[in-house]
Amino acid sequence: MGGKDLQIDRVSKRYGDVHALREMTFDVGEGGIFGFVGGNGAGKTTTMRIILGVLAADSGEVRWRGEPIGLETRRDIGYMPEERGLYPKMGVRDQLMYLARLHGIRKRAAGAAADEWLERFGLTERRRDELDDLSLGNQQKVQLAAALIHDPEVLVLDEPFSGLDPMAVDVMSEVLRKKAAAGVPVIFSSHQLDLVERLCDRVGIVRAGSMVACGPVGELRDGSRRRFEIEIAGGPTGWADELDGVSVLGASGDRVRVELAPGADEQAVLAAAMRSGPVGEFVPLRPTLAELFRTAVNGEESE
Template sequence: MNALEIDHLNKAYGSLRALTDLTFDVHAGEIFGFVGSNGAGKTTAMRIMLGVLAADSGQVRWKGSELDLEARRRVGYMPEERGLYPKMKVGEQLEFLAGLHGMSPTAAKGAVEHWTDRLGVGERRGDDVEKLSLGNQQRVQLAAALVHDPDVLVLDEPFSGLDPVAVDVMSGVLRERAQAGVPVIFSSHQLELVERLCDRVGIVRAGRMEALGSIDELRATDHPTWLLDVDAAPDAVMASLATLPGLTTTPVTEHPGQLHVVATTRDAEAPRAILRAALELGAVREFSPVRPSLADLFRGVVSAGEDPAVDPSASDAKEGAR
């Protein structure tokens, strides 16, 4: 199976449990969003994938085999703490990094020209990295992850600090790599971007995978909710809907006149019954399902239990258990 598999990873720093039986996979051609609060275990998991850290137990596999040193040469990694040499020229640095992955000088030069042009920093190949803006340094860092044409992409906060144009460029590149069959996993706190870009999402809390699936799968509920806006007195609408079984109705505080209708039992006929009752009272201006955003889902997972207290300085000293 052409998938990156993370199988029951465990990692502890003394009494701090950074990861507990963390398990998920990223399929070929899939963009996977890895989200969680600071300190949740995301960076620790990514560093274990790359061999920067060793797990206490568990395994990382690619195409069914353990991700060993040779296989890791085919992974493109973008760390959260950017690792560029500030006084080295952009082009020379990228060619050097490509060479470390086994590329010939000619192939490395061609790849550097392609990716710096594609990411909008082609004119800066002759500049020292420290002379670039933070956004352009970010683009160069992504070029470093892509320059050797990796089979897998693992990106830790790749969109951090980027302006909207740069976000669009980087999003387009990730889509292109996924369309070419590359599994792409990235962490981000920009949940609207994750929701828009990712095929599946994993929400991790306190080192455990608490929710996993597509946005639609994560939104699935036994108690669907609809927004109802009728040209009639809200009290009259609520009284009419109260005669229907298995529904509760509440006013929308921020939008007077609108109502939220929640199904307390699973009934496929509920939407039709609601709409029929509303139409008898007046013109229906809006009747639509209320779908929670990824941010809503994230808050629900995180609020289900607080992460254990972590000393930030100790966390940083322990390779950033987040």
């Protein structure tokens, strides 16, 4: 790895006898959007805080452009915590300008950047309001603007879509796509798995501090158990019950859902179906990210 890759390499963290992270390993390439998903307490926020240097890892390393991340490089990261970390009684525009100035941006440029992000998020008319006077959704927009105000080279966002209405979700999604298109690696965690599936080119599923599945959603689907739904118009029931390597998951009317064991030949299943009657459909059942998540986290198989 190199270039603009962000690498998390075998990072571990313990609190007494509790393993918060167990050799957490993944990478996000230039222009990649990585979805970080897992249950509460799985280790997502701990990982993000270690990337930012808020927490120290017990072992392992975080690298950016092939080098260990230090104080200077962390200034190039835009971070959005799940808990809102801004000043509740400070004006929105003044707050964004202040944060930009902390990153070394001159006053005039800081004001221009603040105005740009406030306009993009539809908050220009609220620019003089205190943060506490905004709705939770608008506070979330300001929090993201604070992460973006210094034009970061990496984005690390903890639950950025929480509390947003559908229009705000669309705006924020477009912002993340544009940042990725400009070459910025983006990591975000979310419990909204439909958004993760729609936005991310790679996904990591975390359980009890360990990465249990990682890769493009398509590859994770391909690695799951093979399932099919077959329609035989007016065909007999029970035609698949005795097929080698085939488990019948359920039947309804002319349709049967089956699961194939490793090594089972789907063409043999199709041939058996055709011997039973005219096959109207032979459709692979591709699991959603939510189904993959349940399987990885709980060991459940969704039917």
